[in-house]
Amino acid sequence: MDILNALVAFTNFVVVPATAYGSQLALGALGVTLIYGVLRFSNFAHGETMSFGAMVVVLVTGLFQSWGLSLGALPTALLALPFGILATALLLLLTDRVVYKFYRKVKAVPVMFVIVSTGVMFVMNGLVRMVVGTDDRRFSDGARFVINAREFKAWSGLNEGLALKTTQVITVVVAMITVAALFWFLNKTRTGKSMRAFSDNEDLALLSGINPERVVMITWLLVAALATIAGTLYGLDKSYKPFIFQQLLLPVFAAAIVGGIGNPLGAVAGGFVIAFSEVTLTYAFKKVVTYLGPDSWAPDGLVQLLSTDYKFAVSFAILIIVLLFKPTGLFKGQSI
Amino acid sequence: MSFLHASEMRGGYGGADILHGCTLTVQKGEIAVIVGPNGAGKSTAMKAVFGMLKLREGAVYLDGEDITGLSPQERVYKGMGFVPQTHNIFPTMTVRENLEMGAFIRKDEIEPTIEQVYELFPAVYEKRNQNAGELSGGQRQQVAVGRALMTQPKLLMLDEPTAGVSPIVMDELFDRIIEVAKTGISILMVEQNARQALEIADKGYVLVQGANAYTDTGANLLADPEVRRTFLGG
Structure with a gap:
């Protein structure tokens, strides 16, 4: 029995990566949920929006x-972030003006918007590939680790090391600041409240003199910021690969729906639910089990429930279970 | 001319007309009630007054000004407040935020008006930090009326404010509406509970097939044997 080593191994391979991944998903899901709440459609182009911002x-x-x-120990990308947000904001406002505005005017049904957003997804995808190609890019610089595995072993005297990458810490910190700022905006400012009012009851918002076009514009600006930050943090943590974002769309949507789509608090919670489920189910628990059980019980296999190739199946399964049994999500969102 | 003067309104939602020359007037500080059988066009008449229905014929004057061509939002700026029958609150926002959103078009200090609404509806004050969607039916209606009062309207229009609330809550709501009228706000109200509504009405309109069938003071309509027999069930 070696609880301490087991705990360190579990933290190192599950808790730390899942927390960072969960923060990225939460930011992505917040963007999806805002669009659903205000513009009332599922934006399939959101993954590509994240990709464009990160690019x-x-x-x-x-x-x-x-x-x-450079920013010294911090990645230079943080300095470039505002420019990414600005460019993405321009792209989204342009897309809205050229594409979505027309469908709002003719009062198209939500499923039409979803199909239109799929078209936008392909256009953005092509745009990104035309600009930077499809190669993998690493762009994180500065200090690599906050806690180094070897130093941690020497300091604690344990067999297991605990590593904490700078990008992981930055991911969590930036996500926390972003979410706090967003909630402050939505709950405390007049403009933020008018966005929630519009999302709650569109007709009554119009009767109250809230300008719908302004609400839509502000929503796109917030979405641009959220998507760019989410895409950049994901790219910093792993690497920037244009193809990955189309796949990322599934866990992002799963997070938004699990939490209750249209509900920002739910999006954050959903991000962590999905991330922890994915990482926990695909982690090989052999080490942890070996530490916890008596020596003779050490398992021969990896004690891995699912191969990492199936990690998207996890979010898909959770998505279906939630839609079947609790369509409004964990927090009260809108039913799909 | 009356404060609100909607004359000879004709129109419908495409196709056939629902309103066939309906006339409604409300004086300052007066409570006017529209009653009538189902499908008589009561709510439609009110929507026409508020600009949610395009009129084919007829005109709407507010305080002597022709507002027939204005959109509902523009009419809010002119001093009309409207409480829809359903979906009349922001459910996931707190009661206080509902009031704040009601005052969205105002640029001046809204705190005194919020205090007035709190005074008028103690239940609204009590629940001010709770989400409006979590309240009971009667409390919701009070929030909805409070929200409409936040623009400081000169004419308040209520579409069946007592739909789906208990008789006790209904009496209380009517009491509150009388108090609102006492502050000089004109009230135009559509009601299913015809007898109780006519009791508090200065003026009553009985609408049949989109046209005025009887128009008189509330008390006279209640006393009229013909109206009683046909519309009030004896």
Whole structure:
């Protein structure tokens, strides 16, 4: 029995990565949920929006690096983030003006919007590939670790090391700041409240003199910021790969729906539910079990419930279970 | 001319007309009630007054000004407040936020008006930090009326405010409505509970097939044997 080593191994391989991944999903799901709440459709182009934002950040980061600009121990990408948000905001406002506005005017049904957003997804996807191609890019610089596994072993005297990457810490901190700022905006400011009012009861919001076009514009601006931050954090943590974002769409939607779509608090909770489920179910528990049981009980297999290839099946399964048994999600969202 | 003067309104939702020359007037500080059988066009008449229905013929004057061509939002700016029959609150926002959203078009200090609404509806004050969607039917209606009062309207229109609430809550709501009228706000109300509504009405309109059948003071209509027999069940 070696509870301490088991705990460290579990923290190192499950808790830390899942927390970082959960923060990224939460930010992505917040964008999806805002669009659903205000514009009333599931935006399938959200993954590509994240990709576009991250791409701009990658390019601007490269430019800054060539100028010798850096933030020391922190990644240069943080400095490039505002530019990514700005570019994404312009892209989304342009898309709204050229595409979505027309369908709002003719009062198209939500499923029409979903199909239109799928078209937008392909266009954005092509745009990103035209600009940067499909290659994998690493763009994180600065200090690599906050806690190094080897140093942790030497310090604690344990067999198991605990590593904490700078990008993981930054992911969680930036996500916390972003979520706090968003909730402050939605709950305390007049504009934020008018967005919630519009999402709650569109007709009554109109009667109260709330300008729908302004609400829509502000929603896109917030979505641009959320998507760019989510995409950049995901890219910093892993690497920037344009193809990955289409796959990321599934866990992001699963997070939004599990939490209760249209409910921002639910999106955050859903992000962590999905991330922890994915990581826990695909983690090989052999080490942890070996530490916990008597020596002779050490398992021969990996004690892994699912191969990591199936990680998307986890979010898909959770998504279906939630839709079947609790369509409004864990927190009271709108039913799909 | 009366404060609200909607004359000879004709129109419907495409196709056939629902209103066939319906006329409604309300004086300042007066309570006017529209009653009538199902499908008589009561709610439609009110929607026409508020600009949610395009009129084919007829005109609507508010305080002497022709507002026939204005959208509902523009009419709110002109001093009309409207409480729809259903979906009349923001359910996931707190009661206080509901009131704040009611005052969205105002640029001046809204705190005194919020205090007035709290005074008028003690239940609203009590539940101010709770989500409006979690309240009972009667409390919701009070929030809905409070929200409409936040623009400081000169004419308040209520579409069946007592639909689906208990008789006790109904009496209380009517009491509150009388108090609102006492502050000088004109009230135009559609009601299913015809007898109780006519009791508090300065003026009653009995609508049949989109046209005025009887128009008189509430008390006279209640006393009229013909009206009693046909519309009030004896």
